[in-house]
Amino acid sequence: MIVVNGLRKRFGRTLALDGMSFGVAAGQVTGFIGPNGAGKSTTMRVILGLDRAEEGTALIDGQAYRSLRRPLTRVGSLLDASALQPSRTARNHLRWLADSQGLPARRVDEVIELSGLGSAARRRAGGFSLGMRQRLGIAAALLGDPAALLLDEPFNGMDPEGIIWMRGFLRTLAGQGRAVLVSSHLMNELQDIADRVVIVGRGRAIAEAPVADLRRTPDGSVRSLEAAYLELTRDAVDYRAHSGEVA
Amino acid sequence: MRTLRAEWTKLRTVRGWVVALLAAAAAIIGLGVLPGMQGTCDATCRLPVGPDGTEVTDVLYFVHKPLTGDGSLTVRLDALTGILPSAPDQQPDPTGGGPQHADGDGGRPGLVPWAKTGILIKDGTRSGSSYAALMLTGTHGVRMQYDFTNDIAGPAGGGPRWLRLTRAGGTVTGEVSADGTTWTKVAGVTPSNLPATAEIGVFATSPQYTEAVAGALGLHGASGGPTSATGAYEQVTLTGTSASGWRGDQIGGGGDRAGTSTQDGDRITVTGSGDIAPAVAGPAGLGVTITQTLAGTFAGLILVVVVATMFVTAEYRRGIMRTTMSAQPRRGRILAAKAVVIGGVVFAVGLVAAATVVTLGQRMLESSGVYVHSASLAVRLQVIVGTAAVLAVAAVLALGLGAVIRRSAAAVTTAIVAIVLPYLLAMTVLPDTAAQWMLRITPAAALAVQQSTPEYAQVSNLYTPVGGYFPLSPLGGFLVLCGWTALVLAIAGVLLRRRDA
Numbered sequence: 169m170i171v172v173n174g175l176r177k178r179f180g181r182t183l184a185l186d187g188m189s190f191g192v193a194a195g196q197v198t199g200f201i202g203p204n205g206a207g208k209s210t211t212m213r214v215i216l217g218l219d220r221a222e223e224g225t226a227l228i229d230g231q232a233y234r235s236l237r238r239p240l241t242r243v244g245s246l247l248d249a250s251a252l253q254p255s256r257t258a259r260n261h262l263r264w265l266a267d268s269q270g271l272p273a274r275r276v277d278e279v280i281e282l283s284g285l286g287s288a289a290r291r292r293a294g295g296f297s298l299g300m301r302q303r304l305g306i307a308a309a310l311l312g313d314p315a316a317l318l319l320d321e322p323f324n325g326m327d328p329e330g331i332i333w334m335r336g337f338l339r340t341l342a343g344q345g346r347a348v349l350v351s352s353h354l355m356n357e358l359q360d361i362a363d364r365v366v367i368v369g370r371g372r373a374i375a376e377a378p379v380a381d382l383r384r385t386p387d388g389s390v391r392s393l394e395a396a397y398l399e400l401t402r403d404a405v406d407y408r409a410h411s412g413e414v415a
Numbered sequence: 416m417r418t419l420r421a422e423w424t425k426l427r428t429v430r431g432w433v434v435a436l437l438a439a440a441a442a443i444i445g446l447g448v449l450p451g452m453q454g455t456c457d458a459t460c461r462l463p464v465g466p467d468g469t470e471v472t473d474v475l476y477f478v479h480k481p482l483t484g485d486g487s488l489t490v491r492l493d494a495l496t497g498i499l500p501s502a503p504d505q506q507p508d509p510t511g512g513g514p515q516h517a518d519g520d521g522g523r524p525g526l527v528p529w530a531k532t533g534i535l536i537k538d539g540t541r542s543g544s545s546y547a548a549l550m551l552t553g554t555h556g557v558r559m560q561y562d563f564t565n566d567i568a569g570p571a572g573g574g575p576r577w578l579r580l581t582r583a584g585g586t587v588t589g590e591v592s593a594d595g596t597t598w599t600k601v602a603g604v605t606p607s608n609l610p611a612t613a614e615i616g617v618f619a620t621s622p623q624y625t626e627a628v629a630g631a632l633g634l635h636g637a638s639g640g641p642t643s644a645t646g647a648y649e650q651v652t653l654t655g656t657s658a659s660g661w662r663g664d665q666i667g668g669g670g671d672r673a674g675t676s677t678q679d680g681d682r683i684t685v686t687g688s689g690d691i692a693p694a695v696a697g698p699a700g701l702g703v704t705i706t707q708t709l710a711g712t713f714a715g716l717i718l719v720v721v722v723a724t725m726f727v728t729a730e731y732r733r734g735i736m737r738t739t740m741s742a743q744p745r746r747g748r749i750l751a752a753k754a755v756v757i758g759g760v761v762f763a764v765g766l767v768a769a770a771t772v773v774t775l776g777q778r779m780l781e782s783s784g785v786y787v788h789s790a791s792l793a794v795r796l797q798v799i800v801g802t803a804a805v806l807a808v809a810a811v812l813a814l815g816l817g818a819v820i821r822r823s824a825a826a827v828t829t830a831i832v833a834i835v836l837p838y839l840l841a842m843t844v845l846p847d848t849a850a851q852w853m854l855r856i857t858p859a860a861a862l863a864v865q866q867s868t869p870e871y872a873q874v875s876n877l878y879t880p881v882g883g884y885f886p887l888s889p890l891g892g893f894l895v896l897c898g899w900t901a902l903v904l905a906i907a908g909v910l911l912r913r914r915d916a
Contacts, residue, residue, distance in 0.1 A: 213737070213915070213916070216737075216741045217740070217741070217744045218737050218740055218741065218915065218916035219915040219916065220915060233741075233744060234744040234745075235744075236744065238417075239741065239742065239743075239744060240741070240742055245741055247734075247737055247738075247741075248734045248737070250733070250734065251733055251734035251735050251737060251738055252733060252735065253425075253429055253729060253730075253733060253735060254733075255429050255430055255431055256425075256428045256429055257428070260424065260428035261428075263424050263428070264421045264422075264424035264425045264428065265421070265738070265742055267417060267420040267421040267423075267424050268417055268418055268420070268421035268739075268742040268743060269417060269742065270417045308738070
């Protein structure tokens, strides 16, 4: 579905991506896990054609994002839930996005319903809590009914009720056959819903495996994803301490 | 097309932008109809019009005879002398009202550059009637002029000389000679409407003396006063079918400045004040032009520039540009769609505002007694559509600057400094030369579309931007703005593609 292969990118003197490679399969929730600065957001921006990688490719069904027509009908994304014009209502935000893909206004009302925005959709987005913004971001990502979804830290700022809703929602989306890539720096959020995880550090994928495999220890017992993650990213954390963060 | 619709939805769903664009229209209209000027013209205050409909000044003293059919008048001009105001009074005349009258003092000898005396053949003595004239001027040498707007230069220099004007059918030929035997043709012209029997004779007139006064902060004012010119002729010889006896007439009403003449055999002396030329608005003329009603353009421009800049920088500030680019990965199209939307909307808003203010503003000025020069439909359209187009292209330029600079405050400041400031400076504190240069090379050059009356070389006036006269032609000025806009858009397009979102 989505294939990332050998991405390399530098911001000034900092190497943000250093041979990032992994795949995202249809019908699965793929967790994209790593410490802040490991290159998760940069990878997503490169997949979406927003940032240019110096080397490597990121293809959606074999096509570069930049070559997609009506791209939101192929890939839905949520990078920054706060990327909203404060004085524009949620509904109008979705309307310009729908217009950009030639989608009818009816579809806007559908995703408002799906994301649980409800009557808040007619309020200005500037007054939204982060949780509401995340729901609006999910609505925007689903607008084009895409087969693939890229969600960057969608749990941030959500209240417990929202987190539970989001987990169920992501499972439903994968159950519909969509490829769902969800990044997080918190393990527990994804432990129960991800089918597979890609663990990143220092701008590359350290491990890519089914969650069940990662949680199994060499002696046969089951550890938390967090424990697996900590072991695998120990080097990356050291690196972070020396080099500072890359957003 | 989809991107275009998306950008249109974006623009109209931010209330602040919609309000600011409406406020831009309101500012243009409001400042244009604001009662500011006062004048003394009432409904009877009208300028005569020339054969082609141009408003003209036709005030002179004419010593004439009817001439039926072909004929020729030859004169020897002994001297051209004149009287200037004794001292320029220090009262600027910003209302553009009528010429100020001298306080009855004697004045000092001297000539204004366009003091005129010579031979005139004219369709009667009615103001604005067709004519041809061969004349000596204060400092512009011999000229052949006809029907007010046409001016042909002859030999330079003053001194005693011979002048001859010959009518043959519809053609009038002017010749000069230093000795009365060797003649040099100045020009043969065809006035539009010379009847079979036309009035021919010698005339004198002299336009108001005007000079710029630099006031506080360099604000321009003008001062001046009426002048007169006297032509002394001898050996006045008329050939052709004519009546006997010269008759002196003041043409165009001179009030207490009416001219005089004396006759002694074939010697005639004629003294006059006024001008026979196209009428101009401004310090040396009467009233204002419709350009005056668009004085509020700068305020509208500021708002338009701010909205257009924010239309792109607000997206960078909030991170919405990433959403926009993920919806349309072909970034050139985003820039194009934004340009079309902001340009189109601003053009529509500007068109309504300019059409309203030119119409209403003219009525307001006239009801305040200010004379407003007539403007043809073509000129009105040029001014109204031109103003809308300038606002629209300036908006696109601001948008381009926003895309290049990306940061709201810096981009808005740059756009204002590049587009609005040169205009404001040129209209207020800058000395004339600097103002003219500002309006040649900066985007503000495009305001030339608002010039509604031509600048005439044969009429001394303070042709300043604030008076509605611009250094470039309307199209030329507009193209300067378009050039800047194309350049900035090209840079923005390259950067947009090259930079990470």
